[in-house]
Amino acid sequence: MFELVEPLAAVTFSAVADEAFLAVGMRNYWDGYFAGRAAPLGMAPAAVVHAVFYNFADGEVARHIPWVWGKVTPQEAIALRERGSTAALRQRLGDLADSSDLLRVVELAARAAVSAPTEGRVLYAGLRALPMPTDPVAKLWHVATLLREHRGDGHNAVLTAHGIGGTESHVLMALALGMPAEKFGRIHHLPPARLAAVVDGLHTRGLVDAAGGFTDAGSQLKQRIEALTDELAAPPYDVLSTDELDELIAKLEPFAAAAGSGDD
16 A cells, blocks of 8 residues: 555655745745645644654754745645645546546545544644545545555654664665665765764664675564554554455556656
């Protein structure tokens, strides 16, 4: 389900969706990112958004929040994000946006997306508090985002429980992708000494070897974190019968493929 939901939610991070924020005075992509994604939290200070988002390096959030709230209110940012994301998704879906399967996919996915407990799921709870869109394409994006943030909240809890900080998680992701940490897009901009200290810390814990690759313990920890993240992401789908879940998976596949095919 993650592989099917992620492309639908991730259109939020595309150029088409970003245009809506740039049009109201955002300086760059990251202004729009933080305004849109943090908006369900209201005017939370940068320290709170940093804590909730978990995986940004110290100081990154503060370069955008609260500055963005001088351009838009959280309520306006929510509307901009939905409008831009819906436009991006509609563009990618093409004829699928008017297909008969869309309504059934939205019906099943929406039942799952609003069925999970909100306790301990800050971003998920914030999104749950928003009105459900009525336009089918907008609703598909919204429910996919609900499921994505529900999973993300659980992933952060698992990382915390295993003592893996946000930057450390990106180092482990880089290693899993077979690249050195200094080449990974989310952390390559960090000062070399700062990034080296994170890698050294993982080495001291026995998770990374002297060559900068996973030790057996590091590989096992990565696998355990992913497995527990999957386990914590499962409850929304408990509301669906086995047949309904199978139907949702089958019907979602062409929508996910189309959503993930954009080059913007």
